[in-house]
Amino acid sequence: MRIKTLSKTVCMAMLFASTSTLTLAQSLTIGMATAQTGWLASYDGPVVEGIKIAIDEINAKGGIGGKIMIKTIAKDVRSDAAQTSIAVQELVDDNVSVIFLPCDADPAFAAAAIVDDAKIPAFSTCASSPTLPLMGGDYMFANFPGDNVQSAVSGKWAYDQGHRTAYLLYSPESQYTTLPLYFGDVIEQLGGQVIGKATYKLDQQDFSAEVTKIKAISPQPDVIMTAAYEPNFPAFIKQLRSAGVTSQVIGSDGIDSPTTFSLGKASEGVVFTTAGHATPGSELEKFNALYKAKTGNDSDTVFNAIGYDLIKVIEAAVLAANSTDPVKLRDAIAELENVRGATSLITYKGTSGMPIREVSLVRVNNGERELVGQPAPDANLVPEPRLQ
Amino acid sequence: MTVLSWRHFFISIAMPVLVILCFAIVAHFIGGSIERSSIVFFISLTVVAGIGVYSGNSGILSFGHLSFMALGAYASAILTLPVQMKKLMLPNLPDFLGSTQLDFFPAMIVSTLFVMLVAVFIGLLISRLDGSAATIATLALLVIVHGIIIGARDYTRGSQTFFGVPRETDIWIAGAVCAFALVASRIFRDSVPGLKLRSSREDAISARSNGVGIRNERLIAWVLSAGLVALAGIILGHYLGAFSPKKFYFVDTFALLAMLIVGGMSTMTGAVVGAIVITLVTEVLRRLEGGIEVLGIQFPEVFGMTQIGIGLVILFVMFKRPDGLAGLREFDEKLSLRFLKPEHPAKSSAAQLPVLKDKAPLVADSISKYFVGVKAVDGVSIDINPGEIVGLIGPNGSGKTTLLNMLSAVTPATSGLIQMGSHTISSLTSDRAAKLGIARTYQNIRLFSTLSVKQNVLVAALSKWPRINIREAMARSDAAMEWMGIENKALLVAGNLSYGDQRRVEIARALALEPKYLFLDEPAAGMNRVETDSLMDALNEIRSQLNIGLLIVDHDLPLIMRLCDRVVVLNEGQCIARGKPEAIQKDPIVVEAYLGRKKQAGD
Numbered sequence: 001m002r003i004k005t006l007s008k009t010v011c012m013a014m015l016f017a018s019t020s021t022l023t024l025a026q027s028l029t030i031g032m033a034t035a036q037t038g039w040l041a042s043y044d045g046p047v048v049e050g051i052k053i054a055i056d057e058i059n060a061k062g063g064i065g066g067k068i069m070i071k072t073i074a075k076d077v078r079s080d081a082a083q084t085s086i087a088v089q090e091l092v093d094d095n096v097s098v099i100f101l102p103c104d105a106d107p108a109f110a111a112a113a114i115v116d117d118a119k120i121p122a123f124s125t126c127a128s129s130p131t132l133p134l135m136g137g138d139y140m141f142a143n144f145p146g147d148n149v150q151s152a153v154s155g156k157w158a159y160d161q162g163h164r165t166a167y168l169l170y171s172p173e174s175q176y177t178t179l180p181l182y183f184g185d186v187i188e189q190l191g192g193q194v195i196g197k198a199t200y201k202l203d204q205q206d207f208s209a210e211v212t213k214i215k216a217i218s219p220q221p222d223v224i225m226t227a228a229y230e231p232n233f234p235a236f237i238k239q240l241r242s243a244g245v246t247s248q249v250i251g252s253d254g255i256d257s258p259t260t261f262s263l264g265k266a267s268e269g270v271v272f273t274t275a276g277h278a279t280p281g282s283e284l285e286k287f288n289a290l291y292k293a294k295t296g297n298d299s300d301t302v303f304n305a306i307g308y309d310l311i312k313v314i315e316a317a318v319l320a321a322n323s324t325d326p327v328k329l330r331d332a333i334a335e336l337e338n339v340r341g342a343t344s345l346i347t348y349k350g351t352s353g354m355p356i357r358e359v360s361l362v363r364v365n366n367g368e369r370e371l372v373g374q375p376a377p378d379a380n381l382v383p384e385p386r387l388q
Numbered sequence: 389m390t391v392l393s394w395r396h397f398f399i400s401i402a403m404p405v406l407v408i409l410c411f412a413i414v415a416h417f418i419g420g421s422i423e424r425s426s427i428v429f430f431i432s433l434t435v436v437a438g439i440g441v442y443s444g445n446s447g448i449l450s451f452g453h454l455s456f457m458a459l460g461a462y463a464s465a466i467l468t469l470p471v472q473m474k475k476l477m478l479p480n481l482p483d484f485l486g487s488t489q490l491d492f493f494p495a496m497i498v499s500t501l502f503v504m505l506v507a508v509f510i511g512l513l514i515s516r517l518d519g520s521a522a523t524i525a526t527l528a529l530l531v532i533v534h535g536i537i538i539g540a541r542d543y544t545r546g547s548q549t550f551f552g553v554p555r556e557t558d559i560w561i562a563g564a565v566c567a568f569a570l571v572a573s574r575i576f577r578d579s580v581p582g583l584k585l586r587s588s589r590e591d592a593i594s595a596r597s598n599g600v601g602i603r604n605e606r607l608i609a610w611v612l613s614a615g616l617v618a619l620a621g622i623i624l625g626h627y628l629g630a631f632s633p634k635k636f637y638f639v640d641t642f643a644l645l646a647m648l649i650v651g652g653m654s655t656m657t658g659a660v661v662g663a664i665v666i667t668l669v670t671e672v673l674r675r676l677e678g679g680i681e682v683l684g685i686q687f688p689e690v691f692g693m694t695q696i697g698i699g700l701v702i703l704f705v706m707f708k709r710p711d712g713l714a715g716l717r718e719f720d721e722k723l724s725l726r727f728l729k730p731e732h733p734a735k736s737s738a739a740q741l742p743v744l745k746d747k748a749p750l751v752a753d754s755i756s757k758y759f760v761g762v763k764a765v766d767g768v769s770i771d772i773n774p775g776e777i778v779g780l781i782g783p784n785g786s787g788k789t790t791l792l793n794m795l796s797a798v799t800p801a802t803s804g805l806i807q808m809g810s811h812t813i814s815s816l817t818s819d820r821a822a823k824l825g826i827a828r829t830y831q832n833i834r835l836f837s838t839l840s841v842k843q844n845v846l847v848a849a850l851s852k853w854p855r856i857n858i859r860e861a862m863a864r865s866d867a868a869m870e871w872m873g874i875e876n877k878a879l880l881v882a883g884n885l886s887y888g889d890q891r892r893v894e895i896a897r898a899l900a901l902e903p904k905y906l907f908l909d910e911p912a913a914g915m916n917r918v919e920t921d922s923l924m925d926a927l928n929e930i931r932s933q934l935n936i937g938l939l940i941v942d943h944d945l946p947l948i949m950r951l952c953d954r955v956v957v958l959n960e961g962q963c964i965a966r967g968k969p970e971a972i973q974k975d976p977i978v979v980e981a982y983l984g985r986k987k988q989a990g991d
Contacts (some may be wrong), residue, residue: 020989025473037692076692081549082635085628086428093421106549110630113555135476173538202547307937 020324027069028324030314031091033111034125035102038079038381039202042230042257043103043303048074048289050307050342052101053294058311064318072310077102081110092118096315097324103303105129105175112136117135121330123313126306129175129226129255130385133353139330141353143310144253147179147227150273152381154225154250155186155370157271163222163248167214168197170227175387177202179227179252185383187223195221197386200232207236211243221247229254258300261367270364272363275302277360277371287342302343310340313355314346354385390578391846400578400720401573401883402571412563413728423559423846427670431624432563433663434569436647436658438616442609444654445582447589448519451641453617455533456503456651458636460618461625462537462544463499465553468492468626475550480542500618502680508607515606518592530641538635544633551630557623565623569616574656574718576612580853581605584957587847589837594834599797599851599901639695643670646698650705652712654838657719662712666698716838732828741867742902744935745824748809749773750795750905755804755814756961757790760810764790766961767804772905772937777927779952779969780941783981786958788941789831791909794941796828797821808904823851827903829894831910831941837883841893845869848900849878867987872926880974886915890925899930905937906930911943920944924951949973957981 014320032051034044052117055070064068073094075087088111091099099106099122108124109132114135115122117187122134123141135186158166166187171177181362184194196217198210214224224247228236233255240249251272260267278284287308305322317338318324321332334353339346344358361372390397408430415426439453467490469477474486490498514525538547576582579897585605588595595602625631643666650831651662673694705713751773765787772778781789793799795806797818806814813821827848836844845865853861869875872892877885882893891911898906911927912920924947930936942948949969957965957972959981965972972978 075674078639080634081551081630081632082624082628086424087426090421093424106632109521109549109551109630113629172541175548333435 018381020107026063026067027071028064028314028318029071029073029094029096029378031088031094031099032072033077033084033087033091033099033101034074035042035079035104035107036074036076038177039330040079040107043126045306046303047103047302047310050291050304050309051125051311052307053304054308054311054315056294057290058315064315068128068318068324070314074215077107079104079107081107083112083173084108086121087108089113095324096120097329098123099346100125100310101127101258103127105132108140109136109305112140115139118326119330120326121333123310125310126303127176128179128251130354131175133351133364133388134156136353138334138353141333141348142355143306143313144355144384145155145273145275145357146354146385147176147183148182148383148385149250149354149377150252150359151179151182151186151383152377153361154252154271154273155183156375156381157264157361158223158225158248159187159190159192159252161248161330164192165219165221166192166223166225167195167217167221167247168199168202168208168225170197171202171232172198173202176254177227177229180225182383183250185224189381189383198253200228200236202232204232207232207239210236211239214240214245214247215243220245223248223250225250227252230257230259234259234263234266237263237270241266241387253302256302261364262367264367267364268366271372272362273359274362275306275357275360277362277369277374279371283342305342309343309346312341313346389577391843391850391862392578397555397578399723400574400718401571402967403720404574407907408563408567408570413558425667427557427559427562427627428666429570429663430559430566431557431620431627431660432469432644432647432667434562434566434620435617435644436651436659436663437566437569437573438613438620439644439832440647440653440656440659441576441613441616442606443613443648444573445577445585445589445609447654448522448526448605448606449645450613451523451645452533452836454614454636454641454644455530456507456614456635457621457624458533458537458619459503459506460499460621461631461636462550463502463618464495464622465550465625465631466543466715467495467498468554468556469552470554476635477545477550477552478542485543492554493660494808496622499622499926500615503618503621504611504615506610511610511614515603515610524945530637530797533975534633534637542678547633549630549632553625553629553631555626557627562623563629565619569619570656570660572612572616573659575657577718578611580850581608583839583843584847584850585609587844589654590838591782591834593798593818594830595819595821595836595847597796597818597828598848598897599819600847601817601819606989607616639806642695646702650701650713651931652709652711652716654711654716655714655718658712658714658715661714665701665713669697669701670694727863732963741864741871741899743933744774744904746809746904747774748904750806750808750813750826750937752791752795752806752814753804753905755791755794755801755806757794757799758802762813763795763961765958768958768961768963770795770939770956770963772939774904774937775931775935775940776954777931777940779948779955780939780958781943781945781948782958785960787961788958789909791958791960792828792941793940796826798828798909814862815856816876819851822848822901822903825902825904826907827898827901827905828907829891829898829909831913833887833890833894835882835890835893835897837881839882840879841869841882841885841896842878843895845897845900848897849902850951851901864902865896865900868896871899871930872896873922888916888919891915895926899934903936905939907939907941907942910943910946911940912942920947927951 036043059069067228077084077087085106101111101122101124103126105127109128116139121139123143126144128144128147130148133140133142168180168184170180249270253274255272256274276284287305288299317332321328336348347356360374363370363372415423437536443450471489517525537544584600588602647662647666652658677693695728752861754767754769756767794801797816801814847867849861872895874892955969955972957978965975965978
């Protein structure tokens with residue numbers, strides 16, 4: 001029997017030269033079509049680390065519910081939409097139960113029609129565009145607080161601080177970088193005013209034109225809002241501050257990275273929304289300790305914990321469905337409520353696939369992470385999702 | 389339609405169709421990832437065959453063809469996107485696009501035609517450029533179109549993913565398009581423009597002086613290849629269902645050109661071989677990237693291996709087989725040499741070159757050519773009559789070849805007029821002059837080295853196409869080969885012949901132009917006495933039977949003296965003597981300038 005199984009494994013491995021697809025009765029196979037190279041790798045990389053920590057933790061206890069082991073098949077999609085489409089089709093061929101997609105709505109959209117046809121639930125690891133699950137169909141889920149929800153939180157905070165005028169810096173080249181437009185909606189709904197907008201390119205390093213425009217505004221805007229991240233954000237904030245603009249800068253989850261905290265005076269005082277904060281005694285603090293124990297390093301981005309959250313959601317869904325059947329899993333996911341993740345309680349019930357999660361407001365204070373607050377978003381302030 | 393025999397033609401197109409069909413059936417039967425990989429393979433092969441139509445035949449590597457792929461994909465995606473989706477995704481589309489939705493096949497046709505139209509305009513510019521200038525221009529094209537697609541946000545969503553494209557492409561559609569592309573590229577290679585374009589790839593200067601204008605041929609190939617690549621883009625878009633401009637940029641250009649280069653750029657066979665090799669390498673490496681378990685040992689995940697793998701394959705092939713794995717010949721050409729009865733032209737009395745009736749002399753009146761600081765030819769007048777052999781002699785550097793170049797319009801004269809009847813040769817390009825009946829050979833032999841002897845000669849005979857049909861052109865090139873006694877070498881590769889034979893091929897090629905005047909630049913160089921004698925007999929025949937006027941440059945003075953009716957002597961760019969051979973031999977100025985010195989040096 002053992003020899004037979006072994007020879008079978010060898011045959012399969014030699015025939016397909018691919019990850020063995022030999023499935024045991026009690027296992028859940030997750031297909032991971034994530035970006036391990038390219039511009040999204042700095043997000044998907046940490047997420048996948050968190051995913052592995054969670055899977056190891058669960059499998060060490062004998063699997064989900066002590067019986068269903070988790071397996072993964074990993075494909076690199078190079079941060080590219082077309083490659084995502086190809087990788088996801090291959091994962092469908094491999095009969096996976098769940099598919100993970102890259103950390104951005106654009107490549108994730110490429111998989112929408114495929115997972116919908118195949119009836120396999122799919123999660124973008126950390127895309128925050130609310131349009132993704134909305135337009136991606138019943139089988140598309142997200143794993144992050146939506147751009148519109150983050151904007152509602154940061155917009156409300158800005159208004160409460162007395163800020164009334166906002167300047168928006170956004171890039172129409174991806175869904176996520178248009179987040180400031182949601183922020184503008186929130187500010188205007190509250191009675192504030194958007195006094196200017198500028199766009200940039202995703203590979204842009206020189207922001208002198210934009211900074212000059214902002215510098216010329218009189219009086220200066222109270223708030224400058226941007227969803228720019230690396231490499232745009234560090235370049236922008238340095239040039240902005242060295243030009244002498246002192247307006248409050250508000251960002252979003254994309255700058256929750258070590259770089260932001262290492263920019264010295266330039267990023268000092270920047271406030272941004274993100275998915276969690278390790279307050280003493282919190283789940284996130286526990287996760288960070290686990291991460292340190294597993295890897296020997298400190299977790300320096302919330303995206304590690306986001307990966308851990310995702311597996312917790314899958315675990316909860318498998319337990320609820322008592323099955324690894326993709327369709328049953330999807331239905332179970334759509335009914336999940338208050339799943340305890342590392343960053344937040346996570347709820348999919350009653351949403352179109354964009355989870356309800358806590359949003360944390362964080363300030364850069366002396367190069368350290370300072371929690372500004374974890375306010376519940378005001379439902380009336382959350383703008384309607386739309387393609388920007 | 390092509391310069392192939394019907395039997396050969398049938399084999400050359402039936403084989404790829406059959407292979408693709410079998411491939412598709414097997415892939416469909418296995419299904420799953422094999423079927424999907426096969427679809428991607430068919431699409432890649434379509435692109436490679438498409439690029440090969442231009443790059444392979446013209447010899448100009450194109451980095452720009454993926455821009456046609458992108459235009460095809462986007463055009464077809466916009467046309468087929470459901471109206472509801474358009475309102476959400478592309479709210480700013482102009483009304484006639486926003487409110488219409490075409491089915492897949494009409495959209496495919498419309499998009500392909502659209503791309504070909506675009507290609508015509510771009511091709512008008514690019515076909516004027518040669519060699520690396522053209523290659524760099526195609527690179528610029530790739531960058532510009534990429535920029536336009538990102539900028540045209542209202543039509544394309546900019547650099548964001550275009551999604552929701554109906555996923556229509558299955559293995560049959562991909563296979564059909566691929567087979568179509570292979571057949572089109574195979575037919576084009578041996579069509580009249582294809583053969584002419586290949587001759588220009590081998591030697592642009594002598595292609596022009598054999599009546600190939602090059603620009604038109606390049607344009608035709610460019611537009612056809614753009615259409616094929618656009619088709620590939622269209623089925624790719626409808627296979628993926630979602631794509632962004634990045635899919636049609638450097639990374640994929642690199643991967644697809646790797647197929648073209650590894651397989652061999654100049655043949656359809658090479659496209660197939662290259663696509664198979666690179667696809668196998670990438671598929672295997674891509675799967676290995678995710679980590680693999682062999683004999684119970686788990687190998688780690690290593691991402692980014694595929695690019696390195698392709699690079700290594702290219703390096704290996706370039707070292708071992710610089711012309712690509714498939715070399716320079718099609719599979720059917722190799723087959724026909726080995727298994728089919730070689731089709732040597734039948735020796736027939738019917739195949740005759742026409743006897744010239746035209747009486748107009750070729751007159752050059754005081755022509756000059758000045759290079760910077762040098763008067764290569766300075767005010768030389770020369771005239772040649774039909775049926776006359778004129779010798780042109782002079783020491784090295786006296787301007788003989790420059791004079792020949794001007795007379796054949798290969799280089800323009802700085803001043804002076806060259807006329808043949810009512811035609812002013814000095815204001816023409818060399819391909820126009822060739823079509824009017826000015827033929828020439830070159831001092832340093834300019835054959836189309838990788839083409840067969842027959843194809844070399846046929847290119848010149850086809851300068852009269854389409855006024856004469858291909859069969860007539862064949863008959864004339866057969867006759868021209870017979871004149872020079874090389875008909876039994878017709879199927880050999882011209883570049884592999886002996887020196888003397890290559891000279892004969894060059895003269896046969898010139899004869900196939902049916903020239904009124906034929907200029908020979910050192911035709912006897914490198915020949916032994918026996919070969920020289922038989923060449924002289926042939927030239928005498930040409931003059932007396934075909935009534936062609938000959939102008940011969942040679943250092944073989946006995947040959948010149950025996951063959952020529954008149955001799956013109958150049959020295960330092962000026963004509964120092966002219967007259968009958970006997971008089972020239974005794975002319976003291978000539979003896980002083982040329983013969984005397986030569987004798988002293990010789991003795």
